[in-house]
Structures are given as C-alpha cells and as structure tokens.
Amino acid sequence: MAESVNNLNGDSAERSGEDRIAAVRDAGLVALSASETADALQEWRNQYIGRSGEVTLLLRGVGSLPAEQRAGFGQAANRLKNELEAAYGQREAAISVLTGPIGAIDVSLPGRSPAGGRLHPITQTIREITAAFGAMGFQTFEGPEVEFEGYNFDAMNIPSDHPAREMFDTFWLDRVDEDGNKSILLRTHTSPMQARIMETHEPPIRVVVPGRCYRYEATDASHEWHFNQVEVMAVDECITFADLKGTLYEFARRVFGPERKVRFRCDFFPFVEPGVDMSVDCFNCDGDPACRICRGSGWLEILGAGMVHPEVLRRSGYDPNKYTGFAAGMGVERVAMLKHGIDDIRHFYTNDMRFLSQF
C-alpha cells in the first residue's frame, strides 16, 4: 500500500492535485480500518499523518506547484489532514475499548443484559382480578383514597353510633370540607365507591374497583396500615344470590385454577343482607394438616360478599323495590399471598429486590 502511494506521489507531474489527494485519502482510510492493534495504529499514524507522512509530503509539495494551483491544493490537503486525524482519533478510541488500557477486556465474554423492570406483584394481582371480572363484563373504576366520612361509613349503612365502626380504626384528616361540616379520612375500604358509582350512573351496573385503603393498625405478618382491595358490584333489576354465587365462583376458578371448589358461609357486613364470606378449597394440598397455606383446614377465605343492603340502594337514590344487586370485597395482598405462598404481607412493601424479582 505504502509503495503504491509513493508511486502516486512520484507521478505527481501527470496527475491532477485532486487525484493525488483522493488517492492518499482512499488508501489511508482503508489502511486505517485494517489497523487492529495499538502498534498497527502507531505505524499508520507515522505513515499518513506523522512528520514525514503522506499528508505532510503533500503539504510540503505545495510550494513547487504553479502559483494558481497552490491555494486550492493547500486547502484540500489541509482538509484531508483534518479528516484523517479525526478518523485516527475514532479508530484509536474504538481499539482502546476493545483492548482496554491494559488489554484487560475479554471480548468473547457474553454481554451483560440490562436489568429489566417489571410490575409489582400487587399490580399484577390487581390486573389478574380485574381481568377475570372484565371477561364477565365488569368495568374497572377507581376512586378517591381521601374520602368523606359520609361515603366511607354512612352511605355504607354504618351510622356513627353503629358498633361496626369499631371494625375500622381510621386515619382522620385534620380538616373538614369547604362547608366546614364533612369530616375527611383515608378510606378504610373500597366499598364507598358503591355509593359514588350508583349516584352517578344508571343501572345496570357491573363494576370492579381496585384501590388502596388505610387503617390505623399495628403492622404484623398479616396486617399493614395500607393495603389494596378490590370491590365488586352488580346492580340491576332481578339480580339474585345465584348471580353472586355464579360470578364469584367463576372468578375463583379463573384466578385460583379451574379445579377450584368454593364454600359460602354466613357473615355480617352492615352494607349487605344477607352477607357471606367465600372460601376456595386449598390448591396446595388435599387437607394435609401440615399445609402451610391452609394450615390444614383445606379452605382459604378470600372475600366478603352479599346482596347490596336495601338501605344502601335507597341512600344512593335507587329504588330497592325495583333494583337488587350483589357486592363483594377482597384484599389483594391476601389473594397474592395465597396464590404464591407468601407468609408475610410486609414483604410487599419493603422493596427488597430479592423478593420482588421473583414475580
């Protein structure tokens, strides 16, 4: 290569200046991309842009050109010098990335994949639950976490002297609404959304409402002061307890597996009549007394439910003689704990990547 360039230089009388510059440029760039080691690069530098390199020779030759060619040739040679110096800089950087300052990088090692983010297990569980109901025609709504006392309790048939208020130790806000008479709190459950949705929508209603709730509680393996619930509600003419059972049964099958059996037992919630709790048979064992998920009972309680109380319908402006409905509420953390065999609710909120990256 060097030889042919020298020859080209030697022929200078017959070649136009432009050709000579183009020839040095082409040969130089080809030789540069073939230089793969620091030594080869140094050699290239000497040959092209060093003190007695090709480009320097071109520049030195300017003086012997006819006067009218000097300026144009000199400028073109200088441009070439800048171009080759820049190309040299880039090549040097590329080679030093590969070889490293002490040649320490093994380019044959597999690359490090960037850490991908993912959805929090609680978000995943909420999406699974809302998708199961979505497939049955339920719309997803969200509501305020900071709620009026009236929606959280009164609209849910829990008047201020009702003993059920003791079920919810509540975070009260240190202020009231603009009129100065409505107390504000962090909602203790998603049930107030039943009233908010009925007030603003005509039946038929089929909704699921996921969201964060708060209770003034000491934290332990099964209690957090904040947690998530999903509220479910269907209101229409002629909704019966059979609709409640069929819908919740189908939900349990979709989320906990197609083999699931469900069990309903009587329970009390002020905003439903009759009220029940629903359990699914343990998917982890066959009534094994040592099962750490059902603790040997064979059943896992997953939600509270019931027929919407006539008083709740009436307060929200629906005629209880015309409309009936069912409602249910479940704790998302509990569903996730049962599904994945997690034994402490606090794992969800301590942000330990060893835990979170398993989902």
Ligand code: DAH
């Ligand atoms: N809101 C209740 C709670 O926080 C859960 C609940 C029970 C919701 C029964 C319902 C229901 O809609 O019908 O404990």
